[in-house]
Amino acid sequence: MSAFSGGPLAPHNHPAIMNRAMATNVSASTRAQTSSMPTMALIAGWLIPGAGHLLQRKWIRGSLLMVSIVAMFAIGLALKGKIYSPNTGDLLDILNFAGDLGNGLLYILARMLDLGQVTVQVATADYGTKFMVVAGLLNIISAVDAHSLATGRKRS
């Protein structure tokens, strides 16, 4: 039996260590409960690509994410890719719609302006469709990364 597994010398039996650990846990949980930054970073990052990182003053990362995701979406539209709608009933359409929805405001804007609704006439249009779906999925990853940064799960 180890000397630290029980008895008065064990760290979990030392009052000073216990008090410090409890105080640290309480303050960490209180910060997590009271701070709205993680939720804001998640939602802002989803609505506007890179905004979750920009909110946390990660200027270069936020700008790179924004440029990459917006450029992928714009290239997808320029290639005459398709923007998926909800409730088509086809399972693959639903999955593609979920990917498109990851683009946040870009998707809403494209739907409002009736972009990406033309019938496919060129061979590379399918690339455009995939560019936009992947841009949405990458945006979800970046929003979750911003959330992890805000909660402290990711170091820096």
Next chain:
Amino acid sequence: MTISHFGAVLLFSLFTSIVFGITQRSEPRMMIRFGAFCFVLFVGGTIAASWIMWLIKH
């Protein structure tokens, strides 16, 4: 807009690698290394798959 197949591969790999690099690593140096690694894998994998398809056809 028209784009070649290889051009599409390069653009897709570039933007995807940037996002992967930033989100999957913590330190800036490791972000660049992982992003470059992903880019090489994307482009190299596509070229390798293309040659395999060509060999199967011929």
